Amino acid sequence: MSERDPIIAQEVIDRAFRKKGPKQYTLWVDLEYCIGCHACTMGCKAENNTPVGVDYNRVIEVEEGLFDNPKQRPELQVYFVAMPCMHCGKPACMAACPVGAITKRQEDGIVLINKDRCIGCRYCAWACPYGVPTFNAEAKVMEKCTLCVHRVTKGLLPACVETCVAKTRFFGEMNDLVNLIREQRSKRVFLGGASSTVPSVVYTK
Amino acid sequence: MTKEASHSSVRPQVAGSLCSRFRTTKSDCALCEEVCPKQAVRLSNEGPVISEQCVGCGACYAICPTAAFDLPARADLAIIEEMRDSDDPRPEQPYAISCRRADTTAELVLPCLGRLTEALLVEPMGLGASAVEIRRPACEKCSLTKAVTSLDLVLQRARGLYEMVGLAGGQLRERRVALRAAKQSAPPDVSRRGFVGALGKGALGLASLAIPTPEAKQAQPPADFRKILAERPENRKRSALLESLKGFSPARTMAVPAQNALLADIVVSRKCSACGTCVLLCPTMAISLIEREESFCLTFRPAQCVNCRVCRQVCNQEALDFKAEATLNSLLGDREKTLLQAPQKTCPVCRGRYLGGDDMEFCPLCLDRVRKQQSMLAKLG
Numbered sequence A: 001m002s003e004r005d006p007i008i009a010q011e012v013i014d015r016a017f018r019k020k021g022p023k024q025y026t027l028w029v030d031l032e033y034c035i036g037c038h039a040c041t042m043g044c045k046a047e048n049n050t051p052v053g054v055d056y057n058r059v060i061e062v063e064e065g066l067f068d069n070p071k072q073r074p075e076l077q078v079y080f081v082a083m084p085c086m087h088c089g090k091p092a093c094m095a096a097c098p099v100g101a102i103t104k105r106q107e108d109g110i111v112l113i114n115k116d117r118c119i120g121c122r123y124c125a126w127a128c129p130y131g132v133p134t135f136n137a138e139a140k141v142m143e144k145c146t147l148c149v150h151r152v153t154k155g156l157l158p159a160c161v162e163t164c165v166a167k168t169r170f171f172g173e174m175n176d177l178v179n180l181i182r183e184q185r186s187k188r189v190f191l192g193g194a195s196s197t198v199p200s201v202v203y204t205k
Numbered sequence B: 001m002t003k004e005a006s007h008s009s010v011r012p013q014v015a016g017s018l019c020s021r022f023r024t025t026k027s028d029c030a031l032c033e034e035v036c037p038k039q040a041v042r043l044s045n046e047g048p049v050i051s052e053q054c055v056g057c058g059a060c061y062a063i064c065p066t067a068a069f070d071l072p073a074r075a076d077l078a079i080i081e082e083m084r085d086s087d088d089p090r091p092e093q094p095y096a097i098s099c100r101r102a103d104t105t106a107e108l109v110l111p112c113l114g115r116l117t118e119a120l121l122v123e124p125m126g127l128g129a130s131a132v133e134i135r136r137p138a139c140e141k142c143s144l145t146k147a148v149t150s151l152d153l154v155l156q157r158a159r160g161l162y163e164m165v166g167l168a169g170g171q172l173r174e175r176r177v178a179l180r181a182a183k184q185s186a187p188p189d190v191s192r193r194g195f196v197g198a199l200g201k202g203a204l205g206l207a208s209l210a211i212p213t214p215e216a217k218q219a220q221p222p223a224d225f226r227k228i229l230a231e232r233p234e235n236r237k238r239s240a241l242l243e244s245l246k247g248f249s250p251a252r253t254m255a256v257p258a259q260n261a262l263l264a265d266i267v268v269s270r271k272c273s274a275c276g277t278c279v280l281l282c283p284t285m286a287i288s289l290i291e292r293e294e295s296f297c298l299t300f301r302p303a304q305c306v307n308c309r310v311c312r313q314v315c316n317q318e319a320l321d322f323k324a325e326a327t328l329n330s331l332l333g334d335r336e337k338t339l340l341q342a343p344q345k346t347c348p349v350c351r352g353r354y355l356g357g358d359d360m361e362f363c364p365l366c367l368d369r370v371r372k373q374q375s376m377l378a379k380l381g
Helices: A010-018 A039-048 A092-096 A123-127 A159-163 A174-184 B031-035 B059-063 B076-085 B118-126 B145-164 B192-210 B225-230 B236-244 B277-281 B310-314 B364-378
Strands: A025-030 A058-066 A075-083 A102-104 A111-113 A134-136 A141-143 A169-173 A202-204 B041-044 B047-050 B094-099 B108-110 B131-136 B172-176 B255-257 B266-268 B287-291 B295-300 B320-322 B325-327 B337-346 B353-355
Touching (some): A010 A174, A039 A058, A039 A159, A058 B364, A092 A102, A092 A111, A111 A141, A123 B364, A169 A174, A174 A202, B031 B041, B031 B145, B059 B145, B076 B118, B076 B236, B094 B118, B118 B131, B118 B236, B225 B277, B266 B337, B277 B287, B277 B310, B310 B320
Parallel strands (some): A025 A202, B094 B108, B094 B131, B131 B172
Antiparallel strands (some): A102 A111, B255 B325, B287 B295, B295 B337
């Protein structure tokens, strides 16, 4: 497979940054081209300086099919699913937090944990259907993907998008990305079916 | 004789960090807001705020289970001290309690009967009075009528305490008295000199606000939320109740329905995930945690429990529950009981603590995460 051209124009990104008023920044992960190199995980760790055991972004390897008859061709396939925070429309973590430490920002839809307020009870991890929040055993607080809010507010792309080797992760405003996917006739897939938490991260396969 | 003091204009002090609403966003307690006759109490997530409309009736102090309000001039402990130091209550005589718009010759005159607490009803009996008589005017005609909505509850709770220590419930009685007209305070005389002087002072105040002070320039460091939660001053209202009950011995085991009771009885099941949230958020330190390397032990002091239900509202695992009945006898003597004792381990994946024996290699949360992700990805497509 030759290296493909970026399928998302700079214009889409610029439009997302320029957009005024309430919006939902999010990621688009194209599972078809993901090679499972974990560069996004490492880029994220380097950018956010997370300790051992705390990952804002994980890549899960999924094996499908069976290889039970050695005389036949194995019917197997492997694909990789990158799991950042879904920055849900109705975050289950926010509803579960007993001290109101989790907020969803109106201006860009990013779900953030206020580490000054977090008491480390881990209720958000129990509540999250994607198992995203992780416990920082040193600081005794919960941490999760912030969509690189410190970069995004400066007009930079999230670290995972910038490091992605296979050019399979894109950043943008949710409606723009969904429209783009529709134009390109990519097949949108949903994790665990449609979730009640209204996840914003878009997957295609 | 304990008479109406000049404290009634003093506003209660607020310790916002003790308010259930500050401690958890799950709490829907709004007792103080409901009982305030002047809508002077406004609740926020940072606790209650008292505005200028406050008339100092003390109803919020009386109703708040977690003692987020304090009356600096005349709290329960101060009144108990007054009772002990004075000749009242006289032995074998009834002890009268009234408000300043009813019988001001009563032994104890409160700004409003909504200020009554159980401690003030128990203490006279401990000092040998034959009965406690509430001289109650036609409260529904008073402008503070909302403040007495909780009075019946306080009387009912106090009767429960009476029965527990072997007094007859009838020894706490009510007597209707006439409601006196409210004192009209005359508008203050304003002289021209006084007016200009006051105006000048106000202007000075405004001007000084506009000048930045060196302290205002420095950004306030964010107060450590967890530290504020962990710092819990003694619940002085509960201390007063325990103080008033000191001389008594239990006559019978008194179990009351847990709803609206003075205290609760808590049970914790093995569903507990050892998160310690109930311990941290309890406003009275009734639940505490003895944590050692290998074991986890939750203990409970029923005498400190104020039935605020914060612990149950926050428990994510629904491991903590309230018994249907609470035993008032726990208020006599501050005993500690063990709620849960279990071996504790550290998860090799997330390095969080969890309860489990040798059969559990990982914490239930990490296992739950794997299970969730597997079922989620199985349906991908």
